[in-house]
Amino acid sequence: MLIDSHAHTTDTKFDTDRNEVLNRAFANGLEYIIEVGCEPPFWDKVAELSKNEKIYSMFGLHPQDADKFNDELFDKLKTLLNDKKCVAVGEIGLDYHYENYDGKLQKEVFIKQINLALEINKPICVHCRDAYDDMVEIFKSFTGLPKGVIHCFSGSFEQAKVVLDMGFLIGIDGPSTYPKSNKLTKVIENVPLDKILVETDCPYLAPQKYRGTRNEPAYVVEVAKKIAEVKNVSFEEVCETTFANTLKLYNIK
Numbered sequence: 439m440l441i442d443s444h445a446h447t448t449d450t451k452f453d454t455d456r457n458e459v460l461n462r463a464f465a466n467g468l469e470y471i472i473e474v475g476c477e478p479p480f481w482d483k484v485a486e487l488s489k490n491e492k493i494y495s496m497f498g499l500h501p502q503d504a505d506k507f508n509d510e511l512f513d514k515l516k517t518l519l520n521d522k523k524c525v526a527v528g529e530i531g532l533d534y535h536y537e538n539y540d541g542k543l544q545k546e547v548f549i550k551q552i553n554l555a556l557e558i559n560k561p562i563c564v565h566c567r568d569a570y571d572d573m574v575e576i577f578k579s580f581t582g583l584p585k586g587v588i589h590c591f592s593g594s595f596e597q598a599k600v601v602l603d604m605g606f607l608i609g610i611d612g613p614s615t616y617p618k619s620n621k622l623t624k625v626i627e628n629v630p631l632d633k634i635l636v637e638t639d640c641p642y643l644a645p646q647k648y649r650g651t652r653n654e655p656a657y658v659v660e661v662a663k664k665i666a667e668v669k670n671v672s673f674e675e676v677c678e679t680t681f682a683n684t685l686k687l688y689n690i691k
């Protein structure tokens with residue numbers, strides 16, 4: 439039992455061999471994949487892909503696309519979120535990594551989507567890059583928060599502790615397998631296994647064994663192996679527990 443809780447296999451990088459990639463994932467022991475639709479031009483493609491019985495979906499507007507927000511788009515998002523295979527609002531959040539980002543707009547669009555998640559009673563999958571303090575400030579401004587995961591976590595254990603206390607889970611990806619991953623190793627050591635999700639965020643962030651190549655859902659095995667090694671538990675235990683964590687968070691029966 440293993441799940442890639444965060445993949446972008448609708449990315450154009452998979453256009454020539456998507457079916458082979460998906461079959462390889464399922465042949466490698468993955469039970470399900472959660473496909474993330476966070477760019478409006480890909481939303482329909484994600485909805486179509488999630489007709490596969492082993493693929494679930496989530497939809498949202500990525501912070502780097504915050505400037506595309508308008509009422510019509512928001513209505514379309516609401517419709518997609520009603521799909522029976524859609525498990526969450528995501529990935530949504532803040533990304534201050536690139537120059538000329540509009541932090542004020544990103545915060546507005548993030549808050550709107552958290553409110554939407556509360557309204558429809560679905561969890562959130564949060565993307566946060568170089569914006570940790572503002573993310574926490576936004577969370578603190580809510581009296582009740584949806585359940586959720588801080589996806590592709592890259593902070594310290596101290597930072598993880600704050601969001602864990604707010605009820606969030608921590609998503610661990612390929613960078614945990616890189617040689618200079620001391621900070622993430624500490625996160626893995628100290629965050630209880632029942633608070634961790636494994637994910638690839640493919641096609642990006644391939645684990646060390648495949649570094650420099652296109653990432654794909656089957657490689658989530660490497661992330662689970664790393665967690666097993668750091669926590670000194672069996673690979674099977676990591677697979678089973680993170681699988682159960684994902685199903686519980688996303689209400690997958």
Ligand code: NI
Binds near residue numbers: 444446474529639
């Ligand atoms: Ni992603």
